Each structure stands twice: as C-alpha cells, then as structure tokens.
Amino acid sequence: MELLHTNGHNAPMTPDPFTKSSLFEQAVRAILRPLVRALIAQGVTAPSFYRIIKQTYVEVAANAAGNAATDSQVSVMTGVHRRDVKTLRAAETDADASVARKSSTLATVVGRWITQPDLSTATGAPSPLPRSAATPPSFDHLVQSVSRDIRPRAVLDELERQSIISIDADGLVHLNPAALVGPADLDQKLHFFSENLGDHMNAAVENLLADGPSPFLERAVFYNHLTKTSVTAIVQDVRTVGIKTLQDINSRAAHLQNADKDNPDATMRFRFGVFLYSDDDGPVHDTSDQKSLPK
Numbered sequence: 001m002e003l004l005h006t007n008g009h010n011a012p013m014t015p016d017p018f019t020k021s022s023l024f025e026q027a028v029r030a031i032l033r034p035l036v037r038a039l040i041a042q043g044v045t046a047p048s049f050y051r052i053i054k055q056t057y058v059e060v061a062a063n064a065a066g067n068a069a070t071d072s073q074v075s076v077m078t079g080v081h082r083r084d085v086k087t088l089r090a091a092e093t094d095a096d097a098s099v100a101r102k103s104s105t106l107a108t109v110v111g112r113w114i115t116q117p118d119l120s121t122a123t124g125a126p127s128p129l130p131r132s133a134a135t136p137p138s139f140d141h142l143v144q145s146v147s148r149d150i151r152p153r154a155v156l157d158e159l160e161r162q163s164i165i166s167i168d169a170d171g172l173v174h175l176n177p178a179a180l181v182g183p184a185d186l187d188q189k190l191h192f193f194s195e196n197l198g199d200h201m202n203a204a205v206e207n208l209l210a211d212g213p214s215p216f217l218e219r220a221v222f223y224n225h226l227t228k229t230s231v232t233a234i235v236q237d238v239r240t241v242g243i244k245t246l247q248d249i250n251s252r253a254a255h256l257q258n259a260d261k262d263n264p265d266a267t268m269r270f271r272f273g274v275f276l277y278s279d280d281d282g283p284v285h286d287t288s289d290q291k292s293l294p295k
Contacts (some may be wrong), residue, residue, distance in 0.1 A: 054080050058088045102158075103191045108146045109155060110164065113175055115251045128172040131156070139173045199271040224281060231278050242274035 039049055057078040062069055065077065071089065075082040113119050113126050119137055121127050132140040132152075143152035156173070159165040166174050200218070207214035226234075249272050260266040 054078075054084060055088050055091075058085055062089060103188045105147055105150060106155065106159065106164075106188070109143055109159070110175065111250055111254065112146065113142060114247060115254045126175040128168070128174045131167075131171055131173055196271065196273055200273065200275075228280075235276060235278065238274070238276045242276070246272075246274065 036049075057080055058074055061074045061077040065073055071082050071085045074080070074085045074089070078085070080088070113129075119127055119129065119142065127137070129137055129139045129142065132138050136142075139156060140152040143150070143155045156165070160167065164176055166176055168174060203216035203218045206216055207218055253270075257266075
C-alpha cells in the first residue's frame with residue numbers, strides 16, 4: 001500500500017511522481033543544471049530560488065484552477081502550506097515592464113530596418129540611413145513608425161551603445177552585423193533569455209503533455225564523435241542558414257502583420273527561433289552512437 005503525502009491539513013496529495021519514474025526526475029535535473037549554473041553566476045542562492053519556485057507553483061496552480069480557487073485548493077495542488085499560499089497570492093508583482101518595452105522597441109526597429117524594401121539596398125542589405133530628413137527614409141522616421149512614445153535620439157544612443165549601429169563621417173546611420181547576434185545589454189539579455197527559453201519550454205511541455213501528435217515544432221539534430229574542426233564548420237553553416245531563415249520568417253511575418261493589423265481576430269502571437277550548442281564529451285569510450293536522427 002502506497003502512503004499519500006499531506007499538506008499539513010490532513011488533505012491527501014498526489015504521490016510524488018519522482019517515486020514512480022526516475023526518468024522524469026532525471027529529465028528535470030538535466031533541465032535544471034544549466035539554470036542553476038546561471039543562478040549561481042547571478043548570485044541567486046538556493047533559499048532565494050526556493051522562494052521563486054514556491055511563488056511560481058502558486059501562480060501556475062491558481063491560474064489552472066481559476067480565480068475562484070481557494071487557498072486550500074492551491075495548497076493541495078502544490079504542496080505549499082496554506083499560510084504561504086495566502087501570502088504569495090496577496091503579494092504584488094513588482095516586475096518592471098520597462099525592460100520588456102525597451103527590448104521590444106529596439107528589436108522592432110531593427111526588424112523593420114532589415115525587412116522593409118524602402119530601407120534596403122538593391123542586394124537586400126539594410127541601407128545606411130540619414131539621422132533625420134524632411135521625408136522618409138531616415139532613422140528618425142523609422143523609430144517614429146514603431147513608436148511615438150520614445151525619442152528617436154534615445155533609441156539611436158542605445159543602439160550605438162550596444163554597437164548595433166554605427167555613424168559614419170557623413171552622419172549616415174549603419175546597421176552593424178551585431179544586430180543579428182543579439183543585444184549586449186544585460187537587462188535585455190535577461191529579457192530575451194526568459195522570453196525565448198520560456199516559449200521553447202512551453203512548446204516542449206505542450207508536446208510532452210499532448211495525448212496525440214506533438215502540436216508544436218520542437219526538433220533537433222545532434223551528432224557526437226566529431227573533431228573541433230568539424231564542429232566549427234557546422235557552427236558556421238548553422239549561423240549562415242539560421243540567420244537566413246530568421247530573416248525570411250521575419251519578412252513573412254511583417255507582411256502578414258501589416259495585412260492583419262485592422263482585423264479584430266488578430267490576437268495570436270508566435271515565436272520562432274534557432275539554437276546551437278556544442279561541448280566536449282571527453283575521451284571516446286563507446287563508438288556505438290555515431291549519429292542521431294532529428295528528435
């Protein structure tokens with residue numbers, strides 16, 4: 001007979017799945033390892049992380065159960081003490097949306113610069129833009145087409161600080177290749193870290209929980225037993241193909257968004273990304289796993 005855990009109020013809880021499946025525990029530990037490395041690097045201690053976990057458990061459970069869910073119901077669902085649930089649910093979120101707005105504005109400015117035909121050369125490359133002009137195109141007009149709530153000079157200074165743009169002797173603003181690499185600002189790195197990784201995890205979790213075929217594209221190709229030279233060649237290929245694919249999807253999405261902008265049903269969003277990771281596995285002891293098909 002298997003004993004059930006309780007939350008301190010004599011309410012039975014679902015048995016710990018880790019006692020039934022070591023595979024799930026192994027999967028969670030594998031996911032947490034790089035995250036814990038980032039937490040340690042940011043100076044986040046284990047007790048602080050536990051607080052974040054409890055807060056997140058309560059938020060997710062409350063959303064799943066609906067706004068009418070009682071603290072006791074959330075406590076049963078999460079294993080978090082009812083007293084803590086009450087405190088956590090009453091706490092005001094202090095997330096600063098300014099970083100998200102800033103990151104979104106900068107990304108949209110760069111995205112439009114890359115995709116709009118009137119801002120491109122004959123070869124399709126982003127055109128150098130005058131800082132300002134009586135009529136478009138100009139950098140100021142580009143920023144104002146994205147948002148009139150922020151001064152073009154503030155966007156110019158921020159993009160220049162991050163080396164995403166440069167200004168030549170004639171005053172023309174050039175979009176640098178760094179624009180396709182990612183922001184240099186730590187706050188924005190953290191924003192995209194959470195947004196990109198969060199949506200990747202959402203896709204993976206939906207696929208894991210689905211009863212039928214996986215609803216989202218979430219696949220990877222992986223090989224081992226390669227030399228550093230071979231992996232370097234693959235990395236270069238992936239960067240070339242990946243950036244081209246992102247540019248193509250960006251252009252397609254910008255066109256569709258412009259067509260959908262007045263449609264009241266235009267409430268959907270999507271995020272498509274590419275990633276590549278490589279590591280040294282150490283000395284080869286088993287050559288049986290020479291390659292793996294897309295997973």
